[in-house]
Amino acid sequence: MIGLENWALAGPEIFLVVVAMGLLMFGAFRGERSVEAISWISALALMICVALVVKGNSGTGYNGLFVVNPFNAAMKVLALIGSAVAIVMSRGFMSREGVWRFEYPIVILLATVGMMVMLSAADLMTLYVGLELQSLALYIIAAFQRDNLRSTEAGLKYFVLGAVASCLILYGASLVYGFAGTTSHAGLARVLAEGPPSAGAVIGLVFILSGLAFKVSAVPFHMWTPDVYEGAPTPVTALFAVAPKIAALGLLVAVVMGPFRPLLDQSRQILIAVAVASMAWGAFAAIRQDNIKRLMAYSSIGNMGYVLLGLAAGTEEGIRSVVVYMTIYLVMNLGTFACILAMRRDGIMAETIQDLSGLSRNHPRMALAMLFFMFSMAGIPPLAGFFGKLNVFIAAIDAGLYWPSALGVAASVVAAFYYLRIVKVMYLDPPVRPFDAPMEGVLSGVTFVAAVFVFPFFLVFQSPFLATAQAAAHALFMR
Amino acid sequence: MIIQTLAFYLFAAITVASAFMVVAARNPVHSVLYLILAFFNSAALFLLMGAEFIAMILVIVYVGAVAVLFLFVVMMLDINVAELRQGFLKYLPIGAAVGLVLFAELILAFGAWTMAPGAQAAMRARTPAPGRVDNTEALGRVLYTDYFFLFQVAGLVLLLAMIGAIVLTLRARPGVRRQSVPDQIARRRDEAVSVVKVPLGGGI
Numbered sequence: 001m002i003g004l005e006n007w008a009l010a011g012p013e014i015f016l017v018v019v020a021m022g023l024l025m026f027g028a029f030r031g032e033r034s035v036e037a038i039s040w041i042s043a044l045a046l047m048i049c050v051a052l053v054v055k056g057n058s059g060t061g062y063n064g065l066f067v068v069n070p071f072n073a074a075m076k077v078l079a080l081i082g083s084a085v086a087i088v089m090s091r092g093f094m095s096r097e098g099v100w101r102f103e104y105p106i107v108i109l110l111a112t113v114g115m116m117v118m119l120s121a122a123d124l125m126t127l128y129v130g131l132e133l134q135s136l137a138l139y140i141i142a143a144f145q146r147d148n149l150r151s152t153e154a155g156l157k158y159f160v161l162g163a164v165a166s167c168l169i170l171y172g173a174s175l176v177y178g179f180a181g182t183t184s185h186a187g188l189a190r191v192l193a194e195g196p197p198s199a200g201a202v203i204g205l206v207f208i209l210s211g212l213a214f215k216v217s218a219v220p221f222h223m224w225t226p227d228v229y230e231g232a233p234t235p236v237t238a239l240f241a242v243a244p245k246i247a248a249l250g251l252l253v254a255v256v257m258g259p260f261r262p263l264l265d266q267s268r269q270i271l272i273a274v275a276v277a278s279m280a281w282g283a284f285a286a287i288r289q290d291n292i293k294r295l296m297a298y299s300s301i302g303n304m305g306y307v308l309l310g311l312a313a314g315t316e317e318g319i320r321s322v323v324v325y326m327t328i329y330l331v332m333n334l335g336t337f338a339c340i341l342a343m344r345r346d347g348i349m350a351e352t353i354q355d356l357s358g359l360s361r362n363h364p365r366m367a368l369a370m371l372f373f374m375f376s377m378a379g380i381p382p383l384a385g386f387f388g389k390l391n392v393f394i395a396a397i398d399a400g401l402y403w404p405s406a407l408g409v410a411a412s413v414v415a416a417f418y419y420l421r422i423v424k425v426m427y428l429d430p431p432v433r434p435f436d437a438p439m440e441g442v443l444s445g446v447t448f449v450a451a452v453f454v455f456p457f458f459l460v461f462q463s464p465f466l467a468t469a470q471a472a473a474h475a476l477f478m479r
Numbered sequence: 480m481i482i483q484t485l486a487f488y489l490f491a492a493i494t495v496a497s498a499f500m501v502v503a504a505r506n507p508v509h510s511v512l513y514l515i516l517a518f519f520n521s522a523a524l525f526l527l528m529g530a531e532f533i534a535m536i537l538v539i540v541y542v543g544a545v546a547v548l549f550l551f552v553v554m555m556l557d558i559n560v561a562e563l564r565q566g567f568l569k570y571l572p573i574g575a576a577v578g579l580v581l582f583a584e585l586i587l588a589f590g591a592w593t594m595a596p597g598a599q600a601a602m603r604a605r606t607p608a609p610g611r612v613d614n615t616e617a618l619g620r621v622l623y624t625d626y627f628f629l630f631q632v633a634g635l636v637l638l639l640a641m642i643g644a645i646v647l648t649l650r651a652r653p654g655v656r657r658q659s660v661p662d663q664i665a666r667r668r669d670e671a672v673s674v675v676k677v678p679l680g681g682g683i
Contacts, residue, residue, distance in 0.1 A: 107646070125626070125629055126632075133632060133636050140639070180601070182598075182602075191597060
């Protein structure tokens with residue numbers, strides 16, 4: 001039974017696609033009334049998919065196009081959780097803005113399928129179709145608030161620049177194919193290991209890495225990030241900050257450590273340059289920002305820098321630090337965006353940092369949660385974010401990357417300034433008018449869980465995370 | 480052989496010339512027509528290479544669908560071309576400079592081009608022996624067997640594009656008269672027709 005193995009291997013993806021199509025039919029016949037049911041079913045399906053991924057077996061299928069291993073399974077779980085929480089958090093905002101339509105959760109479901117396909121890529125072609133499926137869905141939801149000028153502008157900008165990045169990846173892949181005569185990851189790893197690195201393959205690698213750096217919004221391919229984050233509807237921004245980043249980063253790791261492992265020295269130079277630039281720019285450019293969504297955009301650029309530093313180490317320890325960092329990043333961002341979604345006065349979103357003035361007196365619990373997230377992002381012990389950064393720096397130093405690590409530490413000190421500025425505004429500035437109360441149940445739930453995870457849950461229970469990350473990283477180093 | 484060579488240069492020259500005219504033509508409708516000419520000649524070039532399937536696809540998809548779509552867009556939208564062209568001369572030097580640098584770099588890269596030792600064999604491994612099957616059949620064989628997964632995901636991309644187009648453009652307008660089949664069926668005679676006795680010589 002050849003077919004059945006393939007079915008089982010891609011079971012989670014097939015399940016999600018079937019659910020998405022079923023919901024599409026349901027929504028098309030029931031109309032807009034069905035959106036509530038569809039959003040909950042979508043979130044439930046994503047959580048069921050988490051279980052399927054966790055229980056699934058490793059292996060290669062579809063004639064060497066598709067691979068499942070503990071590493072991409074771990075990244076898939078993170079992306080699925082990110083998407084599910086983003087759908088659940090969207091309800092209040094989207095219905096107030098009048099764009100709570102049944103296609104929204106379905107497009108996110110299909111985006112998630114794209115993420116899973118690209119994470120499972122065992123061939124440059126699978127990588128590309130998965131990436132396109134994900135990107136296309138993201139362009140749509142960035143412009144979802146179609147009567148809002150900024151939202152449509154965000155969608156258009158993202159679309160045009162994303163198309164350029166896709167072209168870079170395609171061109172790089174064609175050069176690599178021209179050199180190696182194959183697009184399969186296993187075949188590439190074999191061919192590239194045979195001789196000294198050829199110009200064609202290296203140029204192709206540079207193009208592919210540039211395209212992927214765009215997708216993770218690393219400097220110098222970050223230009224779109226602040227505008228898209230600011231323009232897109234806030235729950236969509238919350239999704240952008242987590243799930244696609246995790247998927248693209250997992251893909252980047254899989255590409256650098258898989259087919260292009262023989263060219264690790266070449267890719268390491270690129271990764272270090274991109275990582276250092278992202279850490280520095282993420283820290284310095286954020287200082288001037290006043291809009292909290294733009295601030296989060298720069299924060300995510302900086303965070304990507306740290307993760308790429310872990311990847312640049314190129315060791316099992318480095319990959320482990322990437323997985324741990326992304327887990328913590330996911331939780332911190334979801335929590336912060338839940339708070340941002342609750343920043344609303346008379347039904348209108350408040351988006352500047354001054355709107356947080358005196359939050360500690362008006363909304364002490366929300367302020368405390370924000371305090372945890374900001375301290376964690378700044379990397380202050382004993383919060384979770386500190387351990388993420390610690391692991392990355394240890395891995396980088398063990399791999400001999402002293403200068404990049406030193407610059408990274410310096411950048412994180414600068415970045416601490418703007419995170420702590422938010423805390424100062426919340427706790428020391430005179431209070432302004434309070435936000436609409438009460439906070440939506442879903443948002444306060446997400447905030448609470450995320451805050452507890454950041455402190456003290458991760459501090460106490462970090463060993464299972466580290467062990468899972470270790471197993472995930474180990475999978476990439478098995479031969 | 481000589482006829483083939485002559486045909487190649489003829490088609491190639493027309494392709495390049497019409498591609499240039501796409502950019503240079505003043506009237507956008509003419510640009511699209513030149514584009515169609517370029518597509519046709521590229522299709523002929525593919526035919527000369529023995530890739531008849533790609534040639535036909537080029538004609539059907541690009542000429543039949545894409546170029547006609549462009550033509551519709553150009554004619555429907557009132558684009559002021561003169562306005563679009565205003566910066567053309569100003570940006571020409573820098574554009575040409577960037578193009579030249581890129582071209583030089585590509586020549587440098589491809590001048591040192593080497594293929595991996597096993598690359599030729601790896602490329603041939605996926606394709607059936609030529610002469611045995613025509614290339615439509617050869618493409619079909621790999622597309623629906625080896626690359627079945629990619630074929631399905633590509634289908635998903637198209638489905639998503641359709642959803643996106645509908646979500647971003649479809650609007651429910653008030654005051655549109657739609658056909659409502661249940662209403663039509665539920666209608667009874669006395670709602671629609673009334674019998675009036677008209678007196679002789681009088682009106683209603």
